[in-house]
Amino acid sequence: MEAMGWGRYPKATADLIEPADAQSLQKIVASQKKSASCISRGAGRSYGDSALAGQLIGSRFLDSFLALDEQQQTLRCGAGVKLGDILKVCLPRGLFLPVLPGTKAVSVGGAIAADVHGKNHHRDGSFCQHVIQISLVLASGEVVSCSATQNQELFRASCGGMGLTGAIVEATLRLAAVPSRYIDQRSLVANNLQECFAHIEDNADSKYSVAWLDCLATGDDMGRSVLYLGEYSKGKNRKSDRKYQDRSSISVPFSTPSFLLNKSSMSLFNSTYFSLQKHKSRTSRLDYDNYFFPLDRLSNWNRLYGSKGFLQYQFVLPGEGALEGITTVLEKISKQGKGSFLTVLKKFGEANENLLSFPRSGYTLTLDFKNETSLFPLLDELDRIVLDHDGRLYLAKDARMSEAVFKASYPNWEAFMAIKAKVDPHNRFASLQSNRLGLAT
Ligand SMILES: Cc1cc2nc3c(=O)[nH]c(=O)nc-3n(C[C@H](O)[C@H](O)[C@H](O)COP(=O)(O)OP(=O)(O)OC[C@H]3O[C@@H](n4cnc5c(N)ncnc54)[C@H](O)[C@@H]3O)c2cc1C
Numbered sequence: 001m002e003a004m005g006w007g008r009y010p011k012a013t014a015d016l017i018e019p020a021d022a023q024s025l026q027k028i029v030a031s032q033k034k035s036a037s038c039i040s041r042g043a044g045r046s047y048g049d050s051a052l053a054g055q056l057i058g059s060r061f062l063d064s065f066l067a068l069d070e071q072q073q074t075l076r077c078g079a080g081v082k083l084g085d086i087l088k089v090c091l092p093r094g095l096f097l098p099v100l101p102g103t104k105a106v107s108v109g110g111a112i113a114a115d116v117h118g119k120n121h122h123r124d125g126s127f128c129q130h131v132i133q134i135s136l137v138l139a140s141g142e143v144v145s146c147s148a149t150q151n152q153e154l155f156r157a158s159c160g161g162m163g164l165t166g167a168i169v170e171a172t173l174r175l176a177a178v179p180s181r182y183i184d185q186r187s188l189v190a191n192n193l194q195e196c197f198a199h200i201e202d203n204a205d206s207k208y209s210v211a212w213l214d215c216l217a218t219g220d221d222m223g224r225s226v227l228y229l230g231e232y233s234k235g236k237n238r239k240s241d242r243k244y245q246d247r248s249s250i251s252v253p254f255s256t257p258s259f260l261l262n263k264s265s266m267s268l269f270n271s272t273y274f275s276l277q278k279h280k281s282r283t284s285r286l287d288y289d290n291y292f293f294p295l296d297r298l299s300n301w302n303r304l305y306g307s308k309g310f311l312q313y314q315f316v317l318p319g320e321g322a323l324e325g326i327t328t329v330l331e332k333i334s335k336q337g338k339g340s341f342l343t344v345l346k347k348f349g350e351a352n353e354n355l356l357s358f359p360r361s362g363y364t365l366t367l368d369f370k371n372e373t374s375l376f377p378l379l380d381e382l383d384r385i386v387l388d389h390d391g392r393l394y395l396a397k398d399a400r401m402s403e404a405v406f407k408a409s410y411p412n413w414e415a416f417m418a419i420k421a422k423v424d425p426h427n428r429f430a431s432l433q434s435n436r437l438g439l440a441t
Helices: 022-031 083-093 108-113 152-158 193-202 263-278 288-292 301-305 319-335 375-388 403-409 413-423 432-436
Strands: 002-004 011-013 015-017 039-041 055-058 065-069 074-078 131-137 143-147 167-174 182-190 208-213 225-232 283-287 310-318 344-348 362-370
Touching: 022 055, 022 131, 022 167, 065 083, 074 083, 083 108, 108 167, 131 152, 143 152, 152 413, 182 193, 182 263, 182 288, 193 208, 193 225, 193 319, 193 344, 225 263, 283 288, 310 319, 310 375, 319 362, 319 375, 362 375, 375 403
Parallel strands: 015 055, 039 055
Antiparallel strands: 002 011, 065 074, 074 167, 131 143, 131 167, 182 225, 182 283, 208 225, 208 344, 310 362, 344 362
């Protein structure tokens, strides 16, 4: 089959095996030749090549709910369960996932392997900080359970480890009690990047916080943006406020001709969006689905970037240099005539102890770029700015970072490799990304 990530770049030919349960997965892994490599694949919502290899192990059938403890607020489930399915079951019981990425289509295994973050990292950390235990099938075929207290090294390497230590088959997650499915959203307009940073800092105690930026505004307007803050609606704690509602979505039926995406169309989109938001009501009450997953309403929106796909570029810069570094990045992009529809800025809290997790204290900026030959030299230049500011790129979005950039910005890569060498000495779990980044034993 032809396989690809959400960015539809790069593409690879792969065999897909979808074991029916953990025991079948064990047998498959144990019976493989030592030289054969494979990688787990969840819902394919990572953008680049982290879930691409000649052989893919799908988790579609590892989709059981194994135990929900409402008193302890924990859930044990298969790695193939989607975050949206968890919300469907838990929300009517007043329980929610403490950390959610921007799509509910992600699998539990994929969320753990990338240690995903949400709009509340500054308050609640990343997904794996709410993971109590995981079970994974190692290259030997053995199933091992690990947690922050049991097989701790393996846990720290596997949370955020991009599937390279083994295939996660199940996990126990901590849930959070919520009063309702509604979020009270407040929006604040910022006329430039400095004002946006000031708004974010002034509202750092807000539960959820994310800013949309007009990435093509220049001069005094550079970084003009809208900051969206969110808190759970207190309401009257009625049962109906915790009801799960599945929304319908519309689908993009085919790839859009990519010539429609040029600097003028993006500039028009960015400035129109900013003007509309500027004059819109500053407070609103949104269903959690509209607040957390607005992009899920347009399924297959990745086709909008044309048949060659797109690259999402997400980096984090630590506190002090972040404003200056992000300004330099925006200047460089607009000078090159490139643009992004979706440019998002978030504040991160402290890093956790996982060896390859992306978040660290500072600011993270995300941009989408249409895939074209002239993009790659620009991204190399952006990498240099990121490194100069002591930052790093997110592996779940990456499709082209060099080994040198990766190793210079993920200081724990050697500690990670030492653990991988113990549990996967023949490099059975490998992806196109891990081969490119020099993460082979
Ligand atoms: C619209 C959209 C919005 C997003 N927003 C955010 C966001 O706000 N924050 C954020 O952090 N991310 C975000 N992402 C990225 C996404 O959350 C991550 O890429 C996530 O890892 C995807 O999970 P998946 O199940 O699709 O895994 P895949 O894309 O299939 O795989 C991703 C990685 O996880 C590994 N993996 C998958 N399953 C397993 C398993 N069972 N065992 C071991 N390893 C496994 C794969 O080998 C691969 O390395 C977004 C993606 C999209 C498309």
